Amino acid sequence: MRRPPVHLLVLLLLIVGLLAACGSAPAAPVAAPTEAPVVEEPTEATEESTEAEEPTEATEEPTEATEEPAEATDEEPTEAPAVSEDDEYVFGMVLVGPINDGGWNQAHFEGGEYVEANLPGTRFIYIDKVNPADRPNVTVEQAVEELVGQGARFIITNSAEFADGTNTAAAAHPDIYFLHASGDGVLTGEAPENVTNLMGRMEYGKMIAGCAAALQSENGRLAYLGPLIDPETRRLVNATFLGAQYCWETYRERPVEELEFKVTWIGFWFNIPGVTLDPTRVATDFISEGYDVIISGIDTTEGLVEANKAAQAGQNVWAVPYDYIDACAQGEEICLGVPYFNWGPRYIEIIDEARAGNFMARWEWLGPDWSDINNLETSMIGFIKGAGLTEENGAIIDEFIAKLAEGDLQLFSGPLFFQDGSEFVAEGAVATDEEIWNTPQLLQGIEGQSAP
Amino acid sequence: MDQLTRDLASVLAAAAPLIFATMGALICERAGVINLSLDGTILMGAMAGFSLALAVNSVPLGFVTAALVGACFALVLCFLSLSLGQSQTAVGFVLALLGTELSSFLGAPVVRVPGPSVPFMPIPILSEIPIIGVMLFRHDLLIYASFLLVPLTWWFLFRTRSGLTLRALGERPEAAFARGINVTRWRYMACIVGGMLVGIAGAAYSLDLKQGWSYRHTFGMGWIALAIVIFGGWRPWRVALGCYLFAALEILALRSQGTLRTIPTQVFQVAPFVLMILVLALVNLIASPTMRRRIASLPKPLQSPVAAIVNRIAAPAPAALGKPFERP
Numbered sequence: 001m002r003r004p005p006v007h008l009l010v011l012l013l014l015i016v017g018l019l020a021a022c023g024s025a026p027a028a029p030v031a032a033p034t035e036a037p038v039v040e041e042p043t044e045a046t047e048e049s050t051e052a053e054e055p056t057e058a059t060e061e062p063t064e065a066t067e068e069p070a071e072a073t074d075e076e077p078t079e080a081p082a083v084s085e086d087d088e089y090v091f092g093m094v095l096v097g098p099i100n101d102g103g104w105n106q107a108h109f110e111g112g113e114y115v116e117a118n119l120p121g122t123r124f125i126y127i128d129k130v131n132p133a134d135r136p137n138v139t140v141e142q143a144v145e146e147l148v149g150q151g152a153r154f155i156i157t158n159s160a161e162f163a164d165g166t167n168t169a170a171a172a173h174p175d176i177y178f179l180h181a182s183g184d185g186v187l188t189g190e191a192p193e194n195v196t197n198l199m200g201r202m203e204y205g206k207m208i209a210g211c212a213a214a215l216q217s218e219n220g221r222l223a224y225l226g227p228l229i230d231p232e233t234r235r236l237v238n239a240t241f242l243g244a245q246y247c248w249e250t251y252r253e254r255p256v257e258e259l260e261f262k263v264t265w266i267g268f269w270f271n272i273p274g275v276t277l278d279p280t281r282v283a284t285d286f287i288s289e290g291y292d293v294i295i296s297g298i299d300t301t302e303g304l305v306e307a308n309k310a311a312q313a314g315q316n317v318w319a320v321p322y323d324y325i326d327a328c329a330q331g332e333e334i335c336l337g338v339p340y341f342n343w344g345p346r347y348i349e350i351i352d353e354a355r356a357g358n359f360m361a362r363w364e365w366l367g368p369d370w371s372d373i374n375n376l377e378t379s380m381i382g383f384i385k386g387a388g389l390t391e392e393n394g395a396i397i398d399e400f401i402a403k404l405a406e407g408d409l410q411l412f413s414g415p416l417f418f419q420d421g422s423e424f425v426a427e428g429a430v431a432t433d434e435e436i437w438n439t440p441q442l443l444q445g446i447e448g449q450s451a452p
Numbered sequence: 453m454d455q456l457t458r459d460l461a462s463v464l465a466a467a468a469p470l471i472f473a474t475m476g477a478l479i480c481e482r483a484g485v486i487n488l489s490l491d492g493t494i495l496m497g498a499m500a501g502f503s504l505a506l507a508v509n510s511v512p513l514g515f516v517t518a519a520l521v522g523a524c525f526a527l528v529l530c531f532l533s534l535s536l537g538q539s540q541t542a543v544g545f546v547l548a549l550l551g552t553e554l555s556s557f558l559g560a561p562v563v564r565v566p567g568p569s570v571p572f573m574p575i576p577i578l579s580e581i582p583i584i585g586v587m588l589f590r591h592d593l594l595i596y597a598s599f600l601l602v603p604l605t606w607w608f609l610f611r612t613r614s615g616l617t618l619r620a621l622g623e624r625p626e627a628a629f630a631r632g633i634n635v636t637r638w639r640y641m642a643c644i645v646g647g648m649l650v651g652i653a654g655a656a657y658s659l660d661l662k663q664g665w666s667y668r669h670t671f672g673m674g675w676i677a678l679a680i681v682i683f684g685g686w687r688p689w690r691v692a693l694g695c696y697l698f699a700a701l702e703i704l705a706l707r708s709q710g711t712l713r714t715i716p717t718q719v720f721q722v723a724p725f726v727l728m729i730l731v732l733a734l735v736n737l738i739a740s741p742t743m744r745r746r747i748a749s750l751p752k753p754l755q756s757p758v759a760a761i762v763n764r765i766a767a768p769a770p771a772a773l774g775k776p777f778e779r780p
């Protein structure tokens with residue numbers, strides 16, 4: 001009998017060899033923070049995929065998500081050994097994405113850890129990935145029930161989509177306090193009394209981001225990788241645009257008409273295959289269409305990663321990520337900087353108040369600490385300059401930030417018009433907080449959809 | 453012109469995982485085994501490859517893992533269908549579902565976590581050639597490998613003795629058996645190698661072209677790969693053409709989104725799949741017996757040239773595809 005061929009194996013070896021060669025070059029950047037919990041997973045996957053006998057694994061798995069935080073806390077509270085189990089104030093967090101996404105969710109998660117580390121007697125628990133793609137059958141209410149079951153007395157929910165869920169859960173648990181980050185239930189009056197709102201004035205961060213993009217761009221073509229369309233994302237796009245326009249005119253001394261600003265919305269805060277546009281694709285497409293700065297508005301870092309690849313391929317492309325202080329790590333050299341949230345300090349104050357029984361329902365929209373926007377103990381938002389920014393442009397950014405800090409630069413001042421030509425802010429006037437918060441449209445001059 | 457070359461370059465790159473997947477499926481199907489588990493295998497490969505690469509910070513090990521996972525899936529398929537005599541389609545289909553769910557489940561800890569990727573590697577001198585250099589030589593090793601894989605598969609199938617044997621398994625396994633070939637063992641081999649390629653296709657997504665992992669990350673690519681193999685008539689070059697065509701459609705769909713605003717974005721995402729199905733239907737129509745009758749009713753002088761064209765386009769499936777083989 002003829003034996004099966006060696007050729008097949010040769011073919012295979014050739015391919016594997018080729019691929020193996022990929023790695024001889026230094027492996028591409030990896031996000032440093034919090035990847036530890038993942039380590040053991042993949043080996044199991046490979047061994048077990050042969051036979052379909054999974055159930056034992058299956059039962060162990062789901063509990064892990066809830067066990068993890070407990071593990072994390074076991075190590076930390078050494079600072080406050082005096083507090084007994086019973087006095088421990090447990091606060092929980094419901095996150096829309098994974099805690100280590102290098103973006104929005106990681107910023108929140110680290111805010112929670114910051115509280116636990118700096119407010120003695122507190123313990124942090126969480127449930128992450130509460131979204132239709134990752135946990136199709138889990139609602140915010142269920143996540144809240146779970147956290148309450150574990151003893152949480154204060155609960156943070158971190159996504160605009162969680163508004164209704166948070167309100168319902170809060171109504172069901174009047175003795176537990178809720179913080180709905182990025183929401184406005186208190187402002188609109190839809191939220192029960194035990195809910196408070198907190199958001200950072202990221203508009204400033206985005207203005208700085210837009211300014212950095214306009215300063216560094218070679219051709220004045222800026223692209224914004226947008227998530228879903230709502231008032232929050234619209235006002236952030238507008239702020240980015242205004243910052244870019246200002247710096248383009250003032251510092252680059254170029255006419256406004258030469259600045260191109262395009263938004264493509266992917267449809268959610270991150271990629272959900274089959275539901276959203278693929279941000280990787282959108283980003284590569286921006287680049288091939290000749291946009292040379294990608295400004296990210298989504299929770300994850302595809303914009304930066306793709307721009308980095310293109311830059312390695314010899315194109316002059318830069319990116320501005322979003323949300324998380326270390327987001328630039330995915331592509332240091334082409335990162336112009338990152339506007340980020342720093343939730344910890346305000347979380348501490350609010351949780352401390354709630355623990356002391358002084359909870360107050362507020363709609364808070366906090367700006368940076370203008371004396372030092374990167375002071376991690378006081379500033380709600382900040383902007384870290386990236387290595388992609390030239391020194392000269394870095395100095396201009398500092399100047400721009402100083403101008404914003406002094407308050408004499410009001411970018412949301414008239415005359416400003418919406419895409420459909422209607423007036424947003426009249427000449428001589430400055431938009432009010434509520435007008436900005438509820439931005440109904442993109443500004444004239446921005447290319448992209450205003451409504452879903 | 454620059455724009456066009458860059459576009460073509462991105463089409464060539466975007467098709468790389470599909471090339472791996474289709475060549476894997478092609479080898480398997482040429483040996484007479486239909487592997488419907490492609491979609492699940494790609495997802496498992498993507499998940500396993502990414503998680504391992506992330507854990508040990510090594511991209512090559514990620515690919516090796518993905519290949520092994522692919523091989524395991526193929527092995528299960530072979531064992532159940534070839535050794536235990538179950539229906540290949542049924543087993544393949546169930547494996548596809550299993551792979552989808554299992555990958556979501558096991559991959560949960562690494563969902564949307566930033567991770568390593570295949571480093572960019574332009575080929576020094578060649579990448580300076582105008583146009584061709586940009587199109588072909590400014591990619592990474594994975595994509596160069598996809599360029600090589602097509603001629604390699606062709607050479608193996610049509611220029612080597614083993615390739616001939618393999619094709620015989622797909623056309624007339626009895627004849628191969630009569631020539632003293634161990635049909636089952638050969639089919640195992642072909643399928644496992646094919647499965648490895650499919651697994652690599654998965655890692656090609658998660659470690660390169662669609663970096664990272666999330667629930668149903670590669671969404672439907674396995675089914676498209678199966679369709680492309682049919683479209684390409686089980687011939688490597690035509691299958692490759694199909695892959696590039698599909699990649700071009702995808703990029704075109706994304707472009708149109710900017711110009712045709714009023715149409716919901718979902719339409720553009722689905723469009724390439726729909727177009728692929730239409731092309732498939734067209735090809736099958738041309739190959740159908742009805743077409744033969746139509747040709748016969750044509751005026752005499754037209755008949756033979758039309759028939760020649762149709763015969764070129766229509767490519768029949770391997771005759772023994774999906775059929776169990778029993779020792780006579």
